[in-house]
Amino acid sequence: KQEVTQIPAALSVPEGENLVLNCSFTDSAIYNLQWFRQDPGKGLTSLLLIQSSQREQTSGRLNASLDKSSGRSTLYIAASQPGDSATYLCASTGGGADGLTFGKGTHLIIQP
Amino acid sequence: DGGITQSPKYLFRKEGQNVTLSCEQNLNHDAMYWYRQDPGQGLRLIYYSQIVNDFQKGDIAEGYSVSREKKESFPLTVTSAQKNPTAFYLCASSIGGQGLTALHFGNGTRLTVT
Numbered sequence: 690k691q692e693v694t695q696i697p698a699a700l701s702v703p704e705g706e707n708l709v710l711n712c713s714f715t716d717s718a719i720y721n722l723q724w725f726r727q728d729p730g731k732g733l734t735s736l737l738l739i740q741s742s743q744r745e746q747t748s749g750r751l752n753a754s755l756d757k758s759s760g761r762s763t764l765y766i767a768a769s770q771p772g773d774s775a776t777y778l779c780a781s782t783g784g785g786a787d788g789l790t791f792g793k794g795t796h797l798i799i800q801p
Numbered sequence: 802d803g804g805i806t807q808s809p810k811y812l813f814r815k816e817g818q819n820v821t822l823s824c825e826q827n828l829n830h831d832a833m834y835w836y837r838q839d840p841g842q843g844l845r846l847i848y849y850s851q852i853v854n855d856f857q858k859g860d861i862a863e864g865y866s867v868s869r870e871k872k873e874s875f876p877l878t879v880t881s882a883q884k885n886p887t888a889f890y891l892c893a894s895s896i897g898g899q900g901l902t903a904l905h906f907g908n909g910t911r912l913t914v915t
Contacts, residue, residue: 725906732893780904
């Protein structure tokens with residue numbers, strides 16, 4: 690069964706820094722890898738979806754990469770802002786599971 | 802604006818009572834899902850439906866039931882058989898089936914059972 694791990698579980702950085710969030714998965718036979726953002730007490734907002742045939746996707750200050758062979762994805766956030774503070778979750782298909790398997794998330798705090 | 806509406810935002814019930822959580826979408830998506838989120842855990846799939854009048858169990862379906870009589874609606878009933886029903890419940894939808902396209906989520910219902 691697919692397992693998704695996110696490291697670190699929590700991260701606090703000063704405003705303006707570039708940062709990287711990590712996501713690893715055990716089964717490389719994935720259809721896609723999705724990154725989400727979750728604000729406290731809210732649902733998830735889709736940020737980026739990388740198809741298995743792609744290496745990366747970009748949206749504004751966000752860039753997500755995918756390396757299926759190593760079972761890793763990274764979410765790069767450029768020039769971080771206090772408004773980026775949230776929990777970031779990654780999810781992938783694969784491993785014979787129905788649908789997406791989610792990681793536990795990285796809780797990000799951007800200090801003003 | 803298109804989106805997913807979950808109601809109510811907060812729900813309180815006594816142990817032993819069944820309770821139904823509402824999920825409505827106007828995105829014209831075929832697939833709909835119910836996830837449960839507990840502190841310190843990732844989202845876990847309860848049920849999903851890829852088409853009207855059809856649905857499948859997810860990883861933790863025991864104690865839950867669903868229906869999909871309309872494309873727009875996918876209500877979840879938490880029955881008295883669910884041993885630990887207190888949780889944050891999230892409904893989602895997507896254009897295509899299971900994880901193949903981006904998921905869109907509602908804002909969740911926090912259920913507390915005492």
